Amino acid sequence: MNLQYLKYAVEVAATGSINKAAENLFMDQSNLSRCIKELESSLGVSIFERSSRGVKVTPKGEEFLKYASNILKQVDTVEKMFKDDSANREEFSVSVPRASYIGEAFATFSNSLPKTGGFDVFYKETNALRAIKNVLESNYRLGVIRYAEQYDKYYKEMLESKGFCYELVTKFRYQLIMSKNSPLAELEEVRFADLADLTEIAHADPFVPSLPLSQVKKEELPVSEKRIFVFERASQFELLAKNPDTFMWVSAVPSTLLKRYGLTQKSCPENGKVYKDVIIYKKDYTLTELDKAFVTELCKVKRTLFDS
Numbered sequence: 001m002n003l004q005y006l007k008y009a010v011e012v013a014a015t016g017s018i019n020k021a022a023e024n025l026f027m028d029q030s031n032l033s034r035c036i037k038e039l040e041s042s043l044g045v046s047i048f049e050r051s052s053r054g055v056k057v058t059p060k061g062e063e064f065l066k067y068a069s070n071i072l073k074q075v076d077t078v079e080k081m082f083k084d085d086s087a088n089r090e091e092f093s094v095s096v097p098r099a100s101y102i103g104e105a106f107a108t109f110s111n112s113l114p115k116t117g118g119f120d121v122f123y124k125e126t127n128a129l130r131a132i133k134n135v136l137e138s139n140y141r142l143g144v145i146r147y148a149e150q151y152d153k154y155y156k157e158m159l160e161s162k163g164f165c166y167e168l169v170t171k172f173r174y175q176l177i178m179s180k181n182s183p184l185a186e187l188e189e190v191r192f193a194d195l196a197d198l199t200e201i202a203h204a205d206p207f208v209p210s211l212p213l214s215q216v217k218k219e220e221l222p223v224s225e226k227r228i229f230v231f232e233r234a235s236q237f238e239l240l241a242k243n244p245d246t247f248m249w250v251s252a253v254p255s256t257l258l259k260r261y262g263l264t265q266k267s268c269p270e271n272g273k274v275y276k277d278v279i280i281y282k283k284d285y286t287l288t289e290l291d292k293a294f295v296t297e298l299c300k301v302k303r304t305l306f307d308s
Helices: 003-015 020-022 028-041 059-086 100-112 128-137 148-160 214-221 233-242 257-261 289-306
Strands: 050-053 055-057 092-094 119-125 142-148 162-173 175-179 197-204 226-230 246-250 263-266 272-284
Touching: 003 020, 003 028, 003 059, 020 148, 055 059, 055 272, 092 100, 092 128, 092 289, 100 119, 100 257, 100 289, 128 142, 128 148, 128 272, 142 148, 142 289, 148 162, 148 272, 162 289, 175 233, 197 233, 226 233, 233 257, 233 263, 257 263, 272 289
Parallel strands: 092 119, 092 142, 197 226, 197 246
Antiparallel strands: 050 055, 142 272, 162 272, 175 246, 175 263
C-alpha cells in the first residue's frame, strides 16, 4: 500500500474537499482524485461519498482512516527517531512572505551556516495563513507573517490562541516598482490615476484567512482592472523587467535587486495603508544560534530599507 495515498486520504477527510486538499498538498486536483480512486480500488471499498457540496467519509472510510492516521503517526515517529540519531545536523527553517528584503537577509544569513558538519535549511515563501500552519503543524521553527494594520487585533488574538510568541519586524507602506522604461519612471510621485491603464502584478494570496479572495482583491487592488497574479518572486521581476506597462506594490526592495532587473521604485502618497511584518514562533520553542543569526540579518536589512 502506498503511504503517500494514505496521507492524501487523511487530508481529503480533514478538509472535506478534493479541491481544498489538492491546494494544501500542492498538487493538481485531477491527480489527487485519481490517487484516491486507486486507493479505493485497491482496498475494494469506497472511502468517500462525493457530491456537489464536497466529499463525506463513508462508515468503511472512517474505519480505514483511523488505521491510516495511526500508521502515519508511527511512520513519522520512526523517521524522527532515526533522523535524530543519524547525525548531529543543525537545522533552520522559516516560512515568510514573498518579500525581497527578507530574501536579502536570508541570502546574507547563509554565510552564517556551519562550515563543517551537516545542516538542513528550509526557506518557504507563502502567505500568512500557510506560514502560521507551517510553524504550527509542519515543524517550521520560525515564521514571518504580513498583514494590513487594520487586521492587527484579528491576528494577535489568533496568534495568542494558538500559543505563539510574536514580535514586530517592521511597519511600512507599500512602494511601487516598475521597469526603468515604464511611463511611470519619469514621475517624481505616482498617483492612482497614473496606474489605471497599466497592468498590475500581484501575489495571488489572501491577506486575511477568514476573508474570501474576491473581497481581498477588492480591498487590496483598487486602481487597475488588468492584473496578473503570480506566486514566484522571480516571475514577478521577469514580468516587470520585460513589460514596461506593468507595476507592482511591494515592501521596499534592495537597490541591488532593482539594479539587477533594471527596475525603479516610486512612492504613491495616495496609498496610505500600513502593513506589518511580524516574526512568530511557538511559545515553548527556544531560539537557536542560527535562528538568532537570521533575525539579526533581518533587522539589519530592515533598518537599511525602512528606518533610513
